[in-house]
Amino acid sequence: MTLNALWVVVEPANGSLTTTSLELLSHARTLASSVAAVTWGTGDHAAQAGEYGATTLYSVGDLAGALPGAPVAAAIAALAASESPDAVLVPTSYDGRDIAARLSARLDRPVLTNVTGLVDEGGLVTEHPIFGGTQIARARFTGAGPGIVLVRAKSFAAEPSGGAPASVVTAPAGELGAEGAARITATHVEERQGPKLEEAPVVVSGGRGLGESSRYALVEEAARLLNGAAGASRAIVDAGWVPYSHQVGQTGKTVKPTVYIACGISGATQHMVGMKGSKNIVAINKDPDAPIFQIADLGIVGDVNTVLPSLIEALKSRAS
Amino acid sequence: MNVVVCVKQIPDPAAPQSLDASYNLNRSGKLILDEADTYGVEMALQLVDKAGGGEVTVVSMGSADDLAGLRNALAMGAAKAVIVSDDSLRGTDALGTAKVLAAAIRKVNPDLVLAATESSDGYTGTTPVQLAELLGMPSITFAKSVTVNGDTLAVERQTEAGYDEVTAPLPAVVTVTAGVVEPRYASFKGIMAAKSKPVEILSVADLGLADQVGPAGARQAIVDVVTAEARQAGEKYVDDGDGATKIVAFLESIKVL
Numbered sequence: 001m002t003l004n005a006l007w008v009v010v011e012p013a014n015g016s017l018t019t020t021s022l023e024l025l026s027h028a029r030t031l032a033s034s035v036a037a038v039t040w041g042t043g044d045h046a047a048q049a050g051e052y053g054a055t056t057l058y059s060v061g062d063l064a065g066a067l068p069g070a071p072v073a074a075a076i077a078a079l080a081a082s083e084s085p086d087a088v089l090v091p092t093s094y095d096g097r098d099i100a101a102r103l104s105a106r107l108d109r110p111v112l113t114n115v116t117g118l119v120d121e122g123g124l125v126t127e128h129p130i131f132g133g134t135q136i137a138r139a140r141f142t143g144a145g146p147g148i149v150l151v152r153a154k155s156f157a158a159e160p161s162g163g164a165p166a167s168v169v170t171a172p173a174g175e176l177g178a179e180g181a182a183r184i185t186a187t188h189v190e191e192r193q194g195p196k197l198e199e200a201p202v203v204v205s206g207g208r209g210l211g212e213s214s215r216y217a218l219v220e221e222a223a224r225l226l227n228g229a230a231g232a233s234r235a236i237v238d239a240g241w242v243p244y245s246h247q248v249g250q251t252g253k254t255v256k257p258t259v260y261i262a263c264g265i266s267g268a269t270q271h272m273v274g275m276k277g278s279k280n281i282v283a284i285n286k287d288p289d290a291p292i293f294q295i296a297d298l299g300i301v302g303d304v305n306t307v308l309p310s311l312i313e314a315l316k317s318r319a320s
Numbered sequence: 321m322n323v324v325v326c327v328k329q330i331p332d333p334a335a336p337q338s339l340d341a342s343y344n345l346n347r348s349g350k351l352i353l354d355e356a357d358t359y360g361v362e363m364a365l366q367l368v369d370k371a372g373g374g375e376v377t378v379v380s381m382g383s384a385d386d387l388a389g390l391r392n393a394l395a396m397g398a399a400k401a402v403i404v405s406d407d408s409l410r411g412t413d414a415l416g417t418a419k420v421l422a423a424a425i426r427k428v429n430p431d432l433v434l435a436a437t438e439s440s441d442g443y444t445g446t447t448p449v450q451l452a453e454l455l456g457m458p459s460i461t462f463a464k465s466v467t468v469n470g471d472t473l474a475v476e477r478q479t480e481a482g483y484d485e486v487t488a489p490l491p492a493v494v495t496v497t498a499g500v501v502e503p504r505y506a507s508f509k510g511i512m513a514a515k516s517k518p519v520e521i522l523s524v525a526d527l528g529l530a531d532q533v534g535p536a537g538a539r540q541a542i543v544d545v546v547t548a549e550a551r552q553a554g555e556k557y558v559d560d561g562d563g564a565t566k567i568v569a570f571l572e573s574i575k576v577l
Contacts, residue, residue, distance in 0.1 A: 013480070067458075067459075067460065067477075067486060069449060069459065069461075070453075070458070070459075073453075093480070094461065094462055094477075094478065094479060094480065097445055097446060097449070097461065098449050098459065098461055100446060101414075101446035101447075101448075101449030101450045101453070102449055102450075102452075102453045104414075104415050104446065104450055104453075105415065105418065105449075105450045105453035105454050106453060108415070109415075109539070110413050110414070110415055110538060110539050110540045111414060111415070111444070111446050111450075112540060113414070113443070113444040113445060113446060114443055114444070121543075125543055129548060130339075130545070131337055133548055134547070134548055134550075135545055135546065135547055135548055136545070136546050136547075136548050137343065137542055137545045138542065138543040138544050138545070138546065139540055139541065139542050139543060140540065140541055140543055141539060141540055142539045142540060142541055143539035147540075150446070177456060178456055178457055178458055178489065179452065179453060179456055179457065179458060179459075180458070181458040181488050181489050181492075182458040182459065182460050182486055182487070182488040182492070183486065183487055183488070184484045184485070184486050185485045185486065185487055186484065186485040187479070187481075187482070187484050187485075188482040188483050188484070188485070189481045189482045190481065190482035190483070201576070202576060226571075226576065226577075234498070237498060237499055238355065238356075238498040238499050239499060240499040240500075240502070241499075243478075244462070244464075244478055244497045244498070244499070245478065245480075250443050251437070251438060251440075251443065251445075258574065258576060259571065259574060259576050261567070268333075268334075269337075270333070270440070270443075276551055279574075280570075280574050281551075282567055282570060282571075284559075284563065284567075288556070288558070293553060293556055294551075294553050295551040295553065296553060296554060296556070297554035297555075297570070298554055298555060298556075298557075298566065298567065298570045299553070299554070299555065299556035299557065300556075300557055300559050300563040300566060300567065301556060301557065301558045301559060302558065302559025302563045303559070306559070306563075307559055307563040307564055307567075308564075310561075310563065310564035311563075311564040311567055311568070313564070314564050314565065314568050315568070315577075318568075318577065
């Protein structure tokens with residue numbers, strides 16, 4: 001091991017650390033002799049952080065409604081002035097990206113983003129899928145100071161090490177100016193039926209080939225009948241048919257279900273990088289030359305607005 | 321109210337992409353306005369309209385050889401454009417880009433800075449918040465809606481579970497997700513007017529950032545680019561009314577049904 005210390009930003013959610021946080025901790029301990037975690041909020045995550053490999057847990061504490069980006073980055077920057085981690089690993093998430101970007105500007109150090117692999121080759125080397133995941137660009141940091149890495153979900157397995165609870169060290173953000181002035185005044189949880197998109201064993205996704213927004217209901221119904229989740233291509237999210245939270249791809253979520261059913265999705269590179277890790281891929285598309293067929297285990301060349309309703313009928317008759 | 325929208329002219333995402341010998345994205349072809357930026361331009365125009373005064377300025381970095389993308393934003397209704405263009409910017413990373421944009425935006429002194437959540441060519445998604453930190457402003461990312469009340473901003477911000485209501489004092493940086501507003505099509509009148517709207521072209525020297533941009537300022541290097549493990553195509557059938565049956569049989573074979 002040539003790496004001495006890695007820090008991992010671990011995000012609290014619903015009383016636990018997020019799965020991506022645990023994936024990063026698990027991988028960090030294979031790369032560095034010392035792994036510390038950084039978190040915030042009022043929850044106690046020492047046992048879980050320790051179980052996945054952190055020996056120290058820096059806690060920024062209660063953020064009093066502030067968005068995490070500015071205060072958490074300020075706290076890490078203050079710690080990094082006296083300690084010197086080789087790199088700070090951050091989950092690619094709404095708040096993770098804010099933290100990494102703020103930290104980058106504070107430390108005047110670069111961020112490497114969309115990372116799906118991290119290896120030690122006499123220093124940290126990051127792996128980035130490019131051009132729809134057909135190629136991997138490998139990069140490293142140069143110059144003095146810690147590197148900052150934004151890692152995509154599901155890049156590594158989350159495996160407990162059986163470590164003792166991490167020792168908790170308070171890491172205050174200190175006084176922030178206008179940078180830290182964004183405040184959460186209310187939180188809305190949208191009712192969701194069925195499994196989460198990132199965790200569902202079956203994902204049925206819709207794209208432009210559906211023709212119009214009302215037909216996305218077919219995708220949702222097929223997903224429901226298969227006990228799966230409904231996803232979407234960027235094209236129909238941009239068109240306003242479905243919320244961003246359904247988006248699968250480079251700019252959206254990474255999914256690796258048992259089976260991914262792409263309905264009317266041509267397979268833009270930006271979409272493929274988010275789903276090509278699926279165990280099985282089924283594609284329905286009118287265009288026989290659509291790129292999605294190059295990675296599909298089963299391809300149906302046909303109109304999604306014919307095939308999908310028949311599939312729904314078939315699934316319904318099996319259920320009854 | 322004066323609003324800056326950060327925009328980017330990018331190679332057409334539908335065209336094949338390639339890297340040059342220095343591992344930079346080949347940008348030699350025609351450049352277009354990143355579609356992701358049109359939502360910010362539309363939102364800025366609506367906010368200025370609601371405020372009853374002010375103007376929208378688009379700020380960009382990149383080649384000024386082809387300004388069609390910026391003219392597109394001007395044709396939608398932005399009042400002027402500023403682009404920092406310099407050969408020395410080639411290979412600049414996200415933080416370097418934020419430094420350049422921050423220097424250009426300081427000259428405009430806006431009440432609000434809007435940007436897309438990420439560009440459609442580089443996808444780093446960090447520049448707007450790096451920019452906010454450099455400008456000493458609060459930032460709210462992944463906005464679904466933006467309302468301005470006097471000198472306060474109210475934003476609905478996308479979260480994993482739903483959305484949060486977030487407030488911040490102006491000036492601030494906000495990133496908007498695609499699809500939250502319907503970008504207007506430029507009218508013929510708008511396209512004609514855009515031809516005479518001011519486009520200011522700045523150099524790196526104008527901004528005093530000579531040592532902080534380009535590959536040297538990026539402090540990262542590509543080690544190599546390798547081919548990823550390819551996924552094999554399976555069986556492909558033309559639907560003869562039996563497409564659904566084939567899918568059901570496949571789902572049975574993998575024990576999903």
